[in-house]
Every structure is written in structure tokens, then in C-alpha cells.
Amino acid sequence: MQKRDAKSELIHVGMELFSTQGYNATGIGAVLKKAGIPKGSFYHHFRSKEEFGLAVIEEFATRFLARLDVFLSDEQTSPLNRLKIFFEKGLERLADHECTVGCLIGDLGQELAARDGQLRNRLDAILLSWRERFAACIREAQQSGELEKSLDPHRTAGFILSGWEGAVLSAKVRKSPQPVREFLDILFATVLRKP
Amino acid sequence: MQKRDAKSELIHVGMELFSTQGYNATGIGAVLKKAGIPKGSFYHHFRSKEEFGLAVIEEFATRFLARLDVFLSDEQTSPLNRLKIFFEKGLERLADHECTVGCLIGDLGQELAARDGQLRNRLDAILLSWRERFAACIREAQQSGELEKSLDPHRTAGFILSGWEGAVLSAKVRKSPQPVREFLDILFATVLRKP
DNA sequence: CAGCAAGAGTAGACCGGTCGGTCTATGGAG
DNA sequence: CTCCATAGACCGACCGGTCTACTCTTGCTG
Numbered sequence: 001m002q003k004r005d006a007k008s009e010l011i012h013v014g015m016e017l018f019s020t021q022g023y024n025a026t027g028i029g030a031v032l033k034k035a036g037i038p039k040g041s042f043y044h045h046f047r048s049k050e051e052f053g054l055a056v057i058e059e060f061a062t063r064f065l066a067r068l069d070v071f072l073s074d075e076q077t078s079p080l081n082r083l084k085i086f087f088e089k090g091l092e093r094l095a096d097h098e099c100t101v102g103c104l105i106g107d108l109g110q111e112l113a114a115r116d117g118q119l120r121n122r123l124d125a126i127l128l129s130w131r132e133r134f135a136a137c138i139r140e141a142q143q144s145g146e147l148e149k150s151l152d153p154h155r156t157a158g159f160i161l162s163g164w165e166g167a168v169l170s171a172k173v174r175k176s177p178q179p180v181r182e183f184l185d186i187l188f189a190t191v192l193r194k195p
Numbered sequence: 196m197q198k199r200d201a202k203s204e205l206i207h208v209g210m211e212l213f214s215t216q217g218y219n220a221t222g223i224g225a226v227l228k229k230a231g232i233p234k235g236s237f238y239h240h241f242r243s244k245e246e247f248g249l250a251v252i253e254e255f256a257t258r259f260l261a262r263l264d265v266f267l268s269d270e271q272t273s274p275l276n277r278l279k280i281f282f283e284k285g286l287e288r289l290a291d292h293e294c295t296v297g298c299l300i301g302d303l304g305q306e307l308a309a310r311d312g313q314l315r316n317r318l319d320a321i322l323l324s325w326r327e328r329f330a331a332c333i334r335e336a337q338q339s340g341e342l343e344k345s346l347d348p349h350r351t352a353g354f355i356l357s358g359w360e361g362a363v364l365s366a367k368v369r370k371s372p373q374p375v376r377e378f379l380d381i382l383f384a385t386v387l388r389k390p
Numbered sequence: 391c392a393g394c395a396a397g398a399g400t401a402g403a404c405c406g407g408t409c410g411g412t413c414t415a416t417g418g419a420g
Numbered sequence: 421c422t423c424c425a426t427a428g429a430c431c432g433a434c435c436g437g438t439c440t441a442c443t444c445t446t447g448c449t450g
Binding site for chain 2 (some may be wrong): 020021022023024062102104106107109110111113114118123124126128145156158159161163164165166167169170172173174175179182183185186187190191192
């Protein structure tokens with residue numbers, strides 16, 4: 001396994017710790033210790049904890065988007081099934097991690113909602129861009145007859161996304177993937193029911 | 196206006212600050228300062244920050260339950276409309292607070308999900324009890340013909356609750372009540388559609 | 391009724407630890 | 421030599437909690 005450079009290692013560890021503990025409960029001391037990198041290096045690469053946080057969420061969002069692309073651009077699969085498979089995979093990963101890791105963007109969004117800094121603005125923008133992706137897939141599903149034309153793609157995408165975030169939150173609190181299981185079952189049986 | 200006793204004042208301020216800033220980002224120093232109560236009094240009433248946190252969520256849950264009761268027990272209103280009115284009122288209050296205050300239980304649940312202490316367990320139990328309340332109302336709506344008999348009341352209640360938490364989270368990140376508006380519209384047009 | 395004792399409650403200085411950030415020194419690469 | 425990167429001691433502030441001192445209230449006894 002190739003050794004990462006210091007900056008990447010910090011970001012990687014940041015993703016891990018922010019995902020499990022949250023932003024405020026994670027001091028940079030813990031990040032440094034886990035990454036085995038001294039403080040001077042940290043402040044050479046990042047001017048502040050906030051700038052570090054931004055780098056972490058950018059990395060996470062990039063990876064998430066890459067994964068979203070793999071699933072939502074799969075032309076061998078019908079649009080509605082792309083959505084379904086994407087979320088089912090998400091459920092699998094949640095269960096594999098024993099519900100300790102949710103969605104970093106949603107988690108940090110909640111935790112940092114009261115702040116006015118760059119972090120919250122960036123999180124908001126990321127959530128909106130994801131929503132656009134889902135909306136595009138919903139539009140495709142409508143064009144192929146899988147979903148009713150009366151559904152508003154943007155609003156429905158927002159519904160799905162926030163519903164997903166809420167279900168993941170519940171799974172983390174309950175330490176069980178069941179809330180996500182139930183969310184998906186009902187979502188595809190009602191909102192995303194085939195005509 | 197009647198002056199509260201010290202303990203109640205602390206709990207009240209705790210609800211306020213935890214709701215806007217979160218648990219970890221709120222030091223007890225800030226609570227004490229805002230309440231105008233010295234530290235010795237704090238530790239006389241609460242053995243620790245965690246015990247204080249428990250008292251705060253119990254107070255919040257009690258108030259929330261009382262409000263839930265007012266709406267869900269209103270026999271002048273049909274069961275489905277009770278749900279609708281309850282959430283519409285919730286949306287109003289969210290907008291009145293300019294999306295700075297969400298649902299304390301959901302927020303703390305997310306923030307403290309990684310912990311093993313009493314706080315997370317209590318939060319989990321509260322969410323489950325709320326789910327039972329919603330399930331009972333859904334059952335009533337089914338019996339009165341407002342909802343399809345094929346809906347599972349428990350699962351549907353869980354769906355609604357986690358969807359609501361996710362929508363409120365989005366509203367806070369976006370600083371707009373729109374996600375909740377959209378959540379409610381779609382929920383009542385699809386999942387809770389009348390037969 | 392007055393005085394006393396015990397318990398409840400208030401008050402804030404103090405403690406060790408952690409926090410995010412600063413700064414000086416050093417080493418390595420080009 | 422210069423620039424980039426590493427290294428870690430140090431700083432003031434804040435953290436949750438401890439502890440001693442003091443005040444107030446209540447109940448009991450003489």
C-alpha cells in the first residue's frame with residue numbers, strides 16, 4: 001500500500017474522525033496523533049481548522065460524486081433502478097460499518113448549521129448539487145415511463161435526499177440499519193411507485 | 196413574569212443553547228453566564244454535563260409530547276388532518292425562528308450518535324416513543340378510511356419521523372423552510388394520499 | 391417564642407487537561 | 421542558496437469538574 005503525502009493523510013484521517021465523532025468533538029490533536037503528523041506540518045498545509053474542514057468535505061464530496069456517477073450513469077440499467085441500486089449499496093455500507101458512519105455532509109450540515117462560516121455555505125452548495133443529480137435521474141425515469149410525469153423532479157429529489165439523511169440519522173441513533181431499510185421500502189412503494 | 200428557580204433556569208437556557216449551537220459546542224460556562232447562575236449551583240443540581248444534558252432533553256421531550264398530544268388527540272379533527280396540522284404548525288415555528296432551531300432530539304441524536312452514554316440511549320428511546328404516537332394516529336386514520344389499510348403504521352410512522360428530521364436538517368443548512376414545505380407536500384400527496 | 395442544627399442552595403477560586411493557533415528551528419530537495 | 425516541508429515547544433483561552441466557604445431555610449427542642 002502506497003504511503004500518502006502528509007496533506008492527503010491528514011484529509012483522510014479527518015474524513016474518518018469527522019464521520020464518526022463530528023467536527024466539534026474532534027480536536028486537531030486527535031487528527032495529528034492518528035495521522036502521525038506534527039502540528040507544524042498541519043498549519044503549513046491549512047491555515048485553520050475551518051480550512052482543514054473545507055478540504056475534508058471537498059474530498060468527501062468528490063468521492064461521493066464519483067460514486068454517484070458510477071451508479072446514476074449506468075446505461076445498462078433503467079433510471080429508476082439506478083436510484084434503487086445506489087441506495088441499496090448505501091444501505092449495505094451503512095450496515096458494514098455497524099451504523100457508526102453516516103453521510104459526512106449531512107452530519108456536518110446539521111452540526112454546523114448555526115455557523116455563518118464558509119463551511120456551512122459549502123455544505124449547502126454540495127447538497128444542492130447532489131439534488132440536481134438526483135433530479136436529472138428522476139427526469140430520465142419519467143421520460144422512460146418509469147415514474148409519473150406529475151412528479152416535480154427537483155422537489156422529489158429534495159424529498160429523497162432529506163429523507164435519506166433523516167433515515168441515516170435514525171440508523172445511527174438506533175445503531176441499526178432498519179430505519180434506512182424502511183425508508184427505502186416505503187419510498188419505492190409510494191413516492192417512486194411505477195405507474 | 197415569574198422568576199424561575201435556578202435549576203429550571205439552567206434547563207431552560209440549556210434547551211436554548213443546545214438547540215442553536217449543539218451540545219459539544221456549548222460549554223457550561225456559556226450556560227451559566229446566560230442564566231446568571233454560578234458554577235457551584237450548577238454542580239449542586241447536576242453531577243455532570245451529561246446529567247444536565249439528560250435533564251434538558253427530558254424537559255424538551257415532555258414539552259414536545261404535550262404539544263403532540265394537543266394535536267393528535269383532537270377529536271374534532273380527522274386523524275389524517277391532525278397529522279397535517281401538527282406538521283404545518285411545526286413548519287410555521289421553524290420559519291418564525293428563521294430556521295435556526297430544529298428538533299433538539301434529532302439534532303442531539305446526530306451529534307451524539309457515536310457515544311455510548313446515557314444520552315444517546317435516551318434519545319433513541321424518545322424517538323421510538325414519538326414513533327408510537329404517530330403510528331397510533333395512522334392506525335386511526337386507516338380505521339376511518341383516510342389511509343390505505345396496506346400501510347404498516349409503525350414503518351410509516353418511522354418514515355415520516357426520519358423524513359421530518361431530514362427535512363428540518365436541510366432547512367437549517369439552507370436557512371430556508373422550503374425543504375420542509377416540499378417534504379410535507381410530497382408526503383401528503385404520495386405516502387399519505389387518501390384512497 | 392427563640393435558638394440551634396442540619397440540610398439545601400449559592401458562590402467562585404482553583405485544578406489539570408485540551409483547544410486552536412503561533413513561532414522558531416531544522417532538514418531536505420532542487 | 422532558497423524554498424518547501426517538518427517538528428514540537430509554547431501561548432492564552434476554554435473545558436468540565438472539585439472544593440471550600442458562606443448563606444438561607446426548615447424543623448426540632450427547650
